[in-house]
Amino acid sequence: MRYSLTDEIKKLIDRFPILSHLSRKKILAMYILSLINSRNVQFCEIANHLNPKVKNESNEVRIQDFYREVHLDFDQIALLFFCIFPSFQKLDIVIDCTEWDFGSYQCNILMVVISNRTLTLPFYWELLDNKSGNSNTENRIDLVKKCLDIILPQQISLFVGDREFIGHTWFKYLKDNKIIFFSYS
Incomplete structure (x- = not known):
């Protein structure tokens, strides 16, 4: 169920001009689902739900790298969240x-x-x-x-x-x- 929901969120992300790179869309979809599941905004808590196949520290670094490397249009993010x-x-x-x-x-x-x-x-x-x-x-x-x-x-x-x-x-x-x-x- 987790990964099918991630796929649904990825499809939703494709409707908005947020990101063009496929791997960044995937991490954003995983991040949104982890944000929902963790019911928290702290990276260390979200990391616990991001990718169960890797250590939480690696997940947290992946989140930090995403925010460091990607420019997000927060108006488009708000629209995406509304469409959920x-x-x-x-x-x-x-x-x-x-x-x-x-x-x-x-x-x-x-x-x-x-x-x-x-x-x-x-x-x-x-x-x-x-x-x-x-x-x-x-x-x-x-x-x-x-x-x-x-x-x-x-x-x-x-x-x-x-x-x-x-x-x-x-x-x-x-x-x-x-x-x-x-x-x-």
């Missing part, structure tokens, strides 16, 4: 900020994921150029505009964000675009 979901399903969109520390470098990311409540995939993200880790309304609206280039508002079952995603202009934008928004604390 059945077209008749409504999707949840979740927006959140996350902070990763790399030594002394603090990386603040505004992240949007899409989900059918069985499968959740990263969709769009933006590195925030600040030390606070907070997004502003302009950051959020720019990111949601990218999402709406692919997902129609009527395909969205709900849009979720936590209590930091508030503000009159933000809520007005969502309302004007007919997006049902839920905030939690």
